[in-house]
Amino acid sequence: MRKRRRQPSLAQLRAFAAVAEHLHFRDAAAAIGMSQPALSGAVSALEESLGVTLLERTTRKVLLSPAGERLAARAKSVLAEVGALVEEADALQAPFTGVLRLGVIPTVAPYLLPTVLRLVHDRYPRLDLQVHEEQTASLLDGLTGGRLDLLLLAVPLGVPGVVELPLFDEDFVLVTPLEHGLGGREGIPRKALRELNLLLLDEGHCLRDQALDICREAGSAGVAATTTAAGLSTLVQLVAGGLGVTLLPHTAVQVETTRSGRLLTGRFADPAPGRRIALAMRTGAARAAEYEELAAALREAMRDLPVRIVRD
Numbered sequence: 001m002r003k004r005r006r007q008p009s010l011a012q013l014r015a016f017a018a019v020a021e022h023l024h025f026r027d028a029a030a031a032i033g034m035s036q037p038a039l040s041g042a043v044s045a046l047e048e049s050l051g052v053t054l055l056e057r058t059t060r061k062v063l064l065s066p067a068g069e070r071l072a073a074r075a076k077s078v079l080a081e082v083g084a085l086v087e088e089a090d091a092l093q094a095p096f097t098g099v100l101r102l103g104v105i106p107t108v109a110p111y112l113l114p115t116v117l118r119l120v121h122d123r124y125p126r127l128d129l130q131v132h133e134e135q136t137a138s139l140l141d142g143l144t145g146g147r148l149d150l151l152l153l154a155v156p157l158g159v160p161g162v163v164e165l166p167l168f169d170e171d172f173v174l175v176t177p178l179e180h181g182l183g184g185r186e187g188i189p190r191k192a193l194r195e196l197n198l199l200l201l202d203e204g205h206c207l208r209d210q211a212l213d214i215c216r217e218a219g220s221a222g223v224a225a226t227t228t229a230a231g232l233s234t235l236v237q238l239v240a241g242g243l244g245v246t247l248l249p250h251t252a253v254q255v256e257t258t259r260s261g262r263l264l265t266g267r268f269a270d271p272a273p274g275r276r277i278a279l280a281m282r283t284g285a286a287r288a289a290e291y292e293e294l295a296a297a298l299r300e301a302m303r304d305l306p307v308r309i310v311r312d
Helices: 010-022 025-032 036-050 066-093 109-123 136-144 190-195 206-217 232-240 250-257 288-301
Strands: 055-057 062-064 098-104 127-133 150-155 162-177 246-249 263-266 274-282
Touching (some): 010 036, 010 066, 025 036, 062 066, 098 109, 098 136, 109 127, 109 250, 136 150, 136 162, 162 206, 162 232, 206 246, 232 246, 232 250, 246 250, 250 263
Parallel strands (some): 098 127, 098 150
Antiparallel strands (some): 055 062, 162 246, 162 263
């Protein structure tokens, strides 16, 4: 059975790396702030631990042995990695530094990300924000599995182990073709949805499920989804083409309806159907205090949007 060697210490590696660089015990000791006897002892202990001779000592100078030549580069690499680890740990102790992996649903990303990115750029310049646009189920898998750190999406989620930080509520707006009787109207009753050909997003989008819930609340038996779309932009173009009507979150209206001159928007009577948008994090997240501060900053930054900010 092969004898297990003792692991070298960082002090031993630093001493050897200093000698390998300076090829002089006194200069090496001064460079790392050790006494010369302590440095010599550390190098000897490293040689014993590794079972190889690292230095050739003469009365006039110090030379690296063949083994020392090879292992000096390794020692330098190990010390560099340890230094990087310490720097990373120091950075993590400072708020809003390092990587933050943010997941966003498609019916939020195009309309809220400009505000989010501007806030992060201006207030948290040392934060490395990485954005992932996915549907809700995939985002939740990513959050609970550790692939993502924070989510921006519609709630409630009702998922154990996930904490929601509400940001705002927003109304849904009815988008119709120009010739539609409800186009441009105010105070539309919810029961009007019973008679409408409502176009929906594909399966998997939470906005689709919210629209179906609204229709059920209005007393509709169901929606015949003969035509669907993968995104809100396509959905709105289908409406402009006369295939039906749809519901848009208010934050999406300006972006999506200005691309066509064949659309009108209508507002529902209070209480209008709508949705709540929130940040979501894992229960007990190590950076929970940062995420709560970020939520507060986003509430302030989103006051100019057509939404109702949720008080923390």
